[in-house]
Amino acid sequence: MDAAGGERLIAGRYRLLSRLGEGGMGTVWRALDETLYREVAVKEVRAPAGLQAGDITRMYSRLEREAWAAARIPDRNVVTIHDVVMEDDRPWVVMELIRGRSLADLLRAEGPLTPRHAAHIGGEVLSALRAAHAVGVEHRDVKPANVLLSEDGRVVLSDFGIAMVEGSTALTMTGELVGSPEYLPPERALGRPSGPESDLWSLGVLLYAAVEGISPFRHDTALSTLRAVVDEEPPVPTRAGPLAPVIAGLLRKEPAERTPSAEAAEALRDIAHPDATTTAGARVLADPAAPATARALAEPGAAAPAAPPRRRRTAAFVAAGVAACVLIGGGIAYALNGDDGNTGTDPGVRMSVAGTNTTYTGGCPIPEGRAPAFIATFTASEPTLISYRWVSGDGSVVDPHWRTLSIGDKAEPTKRDTVRLTAYAKSGTLTTGMAVELQSPIRVTSNPVPFSITCTG
Known part of the structure; x- marks a missing residue:
């Protein structure tokens, strides 16, 4: 299939138009819903070459769980799921089309953000996380590439593909590292149980990257990055200004010592909207x-x-x-x-x-x-x-x-x-x-x- 998506029609309804992006879980397409005549985003799973049948099944289950997890979160900062359909014996997730770019794209194009701008984005992401945690969902992969900045001003957290739903069975493939290493919290890197505080750690790394232009634990290899996450303190930020104590509070190695979400939300609001405090x-x-x-x-x-x-x-x-x-x-x-x-x-x-x-x-x-x-x-x-x-x-x-x-x-x-x-x-x-x-x-x-x-x- 070419970049325009050809004439492919998914489930007899969603016509693929153009490729929006690719990641570890597959490709996201811009598509036309020919039943409701609206543009949507469709996520296509792509199994890596050589993957065993059991792992492929597990991957498909994870994609379905992404839709389940995101659909149960009632928050404007979480991408809206419209449908899940089967095509070629695999699931495709149909969701709202966010017109804009990701935070990762913004950082690549324009460099680090001001503390106030980063606090605004971080506060919106935290709103999505708090709504997710309230219904028993951990995101598990909070990073700039999964934060979408809509042209209408919305900040939307996407890609709940590796989300952990309370009470569900883990769907991690054998030997697979779940989440991006430089945004992974220490407890997950060590194979320990995680909780909502784990997403708060990832938010702290995201805020650091937003104001400094690079994540604090990035090294040349995944192994050295994970070692830094577990053993090293992050470099002192130089551009964070009033965000510095918020970042420091979220990046405490012990989950129980991290700044609680309500306090972090209040601090981010105060920084993003100082005149309203x-x-x-x-x-x-x-x-x-x-x-x-x-x-x-x-x-x-x-x-x-x-x-x-x-x-x-x-x-x-x-x-x-x-x-x-x-x-x-x-x-x-x-x-x-x-x-x-x-x-x-x-x-x-x-x-x-x-x-x-x-x-x-x-x-x-x-x-x-x-x-x-x-x-x-x-x-x-x-x-x-x-x-x-x-x-x-x-x-x-x-x-x-x-x-x-x-x-x-x-x-x-x-x-x-x-x-x-x-x-x-x-x-x-x-x-x-x-x-x-x-x-x-x-x-x-x-x-x-x-x-x-x-x-x-």
């Missing part, structure tokens, strides 16, 4: 390894005129003392004068931590008005997205997840995060401190503010 929510999550007695509920902070917190979250304060303590995260408070003894970090970015009610002796739980409280103040001379978390005086992690916060707006250059402590133990004393560890734009930890809690029963 009016509030910033502090994020506090439970540490699953913490003792059952060390847990808390996020509540509004009591310091300064505070913006309403967007949500309530669970937090954990992991303490080695006999008093089991709880970290209660507050909303972000805004101030115009945060320059009160801040510790210098990156040029133009400053932070400090202050405490109140830092010594307590009495019955527990602590009455709210007497609970130790700590305020972290962040200031920047220009718009900056920072990544930070609360730690104890000995460096133990208080909040296991990194929080992100946009600071440096001309109208509101300073923002604050407030937390309070209480205790449920009946007796005992805990003496330590509270500090803030900054991950990006520079790695630094503030001086701890000492505190002491004595529960008298």
Whole structure:
């Protein structure tokens, strides 16, 4: 068949017109649906030469699963599947025709994107992934070639051909590497179970490639690339700007430590649409390894005129003392004068931590008005997205997840995060401190503010 597709008619209905692209799973054609008189895209499978019959059957099953997986995802950022037909004893997937080009084509033609443009595309891809994960589907091959940029402005995630549907049987062929090596998460490279966090890793690699022009783990061979994915940290991006902490959070080797999708989505929205950002929510999550007695509920902070917190979250304060303590995260408070003894970090970015009610002796739980409280103040001379978390005086992690916060707006250059402590133990004393560890734009930890809690029963 020539590039124009000849006169071939698939299933007596779809006339192939021209070749749109080729990949590991076959060829995608532009076609005319002669029943509804509309143009569509038709995916043709092409079995590699020498493939065993069982593997060919498995490949056909995978293609059918692509249609099943994509068709069950209700999101405008996922390609719409119209039909699956059989021709020559193999399935062909009929889908909407996206007029535009892929992100890979855009990067090849125009080079790296601005952080804001990359954040917009990444946010749309993340919307598709979150919709897929909500119905039990992992994409498993998120990369620029599978992100389509429509002429009408849509960003569409395509090619669910190797998607893993919750509850289904894996259809990997013997010896086959599923997914593109440089976008493969470490757990898949090691043959370990995957989950939605695996797609988030691939999104992090995609964002890195979008702003830097090359994926962070690319090497000369697939084996060396996989070794880098498993063992090496990505090179520090030089063009990512406010995207740097988002990328860093998604590219943590351990799946459980990656930035959750909701937080990543919020950060990408803030970067892509900075003028629409009016509030910033502090994020506090439970540490699953913490003792059952060390847990808390996020509540509004009591310091300064505070913006309403967007949500309530669970937090954990992991303490080695006999008093089991709880970290209660507050909303972000805004101030115009945060320059009160801040510790210098990156040029133009400053932070400090202050405490109140830092010594307590009495019955527990602590009455709210007497609970130790700590305020972290962040200031920047220009718009900056920072990544930070609360730690104890000995460096133990208080909040296991990194929080992100946009600071440096001309109208509101300073923002604050407030937390309070209480205790449920009946007796005992805990003496330590509270500090803030900054991950990006520079790695630094503030001086701890000492505190002491004595529960008298």
